[in-house]
Amino acid sequence: MLTIGSLANKTGTKVQTIRYYEQIGLMPEPGRTEGGQRRYGDDELDRLAFIRHARQLGFSLEAIRELLDLSDHPHRPCLEADAIARRQLKQVEQRLARLEALHTELQRMVHECSGGQTADCRVLEVLRDHSECLTDHDEIGA
Amino acid sequence: MLTIGSLANKTGTKVQTIRYYEQIGLMPEPGRTEGGQRRYGDDELDRLAFIRHARQLGFSLEAIRELLDLSDHPHRPCLEADAIARRQLKQVEQRLARLEALHTELQRMVHECSGGQTADCRVLEVLRDHSECLTDHDEIGA
DNA sequence: GTACACCCTCAAGCTACTAGAGGTTCAACC
């Protein structure tokens, strides 16, 4: 039986985060000691590890909720899990493309800065005038 | 003189976002009509365009606040603007590296899915067991 | 003069957590 603290340690999660996952129904309500402290078993450890791994791969909590649900029904076709992963892959690819465009632009900006006064600063100048950009970088949050 | 709606249109911003920027002091309080509606001039248009462009390049609102401040003082050395841009570039490079690792992993996951039952789903299996991953992808939110 | 698109303020909601206050429990040591 694990305390919330050791579960946190084993999974690289913060204690508060585990309680948060419980609150939003992603983790089940665990057993408690007489004094009211949470105690976890291996099932919960596996579940949390799954969640953390999926978060590291960029899945949203909602997507993870679906994946966990699928994982709980081993006889259902795995098309859905596949679709969720493909969706995530697509998003990652879009973010990659945008981030690469930003990278180019920022690099150019920084390399052209000559170190004079802000009046002549290329960084500020580029920000002032989008038309100086070579690439598209339309979406915010890339 | 522009209404908030046309300013929003010209800059690809939402009306609410402009009011939000005003609220947090990133945009100045504009003039108003007798009825209390906001009216904007070219200075505000430029300022908002600058903000949006910087957001597209991934700068945080705090960084943008600093950049705007520098931009308002044309005789200060541009070292600071350069430092902010370099910081941003570094962050982008880190995010790129992480995102590329995720991309590889997701691709592998998706390609290995054979379309059977969820019990045998590679997607779920990989999520269950981090040790199957080829790459490190330690940080969340990459 | 009236329709109606647009504007106003204020408050709450979103994601995915994180931090802090103020108090209780557990386990080890003496």
Added chain:
DNA sequence: GGTTGAACCTCTAGTAGCTTGAGGGTGTAC
């Protein structure tokens, strides 16, 4: 058995960067 101190508890509020909605007022074209 008593005491210490780390770890636990709940609850509330805060973070970024907006977005949404309620409930109402304004501006302008016909």
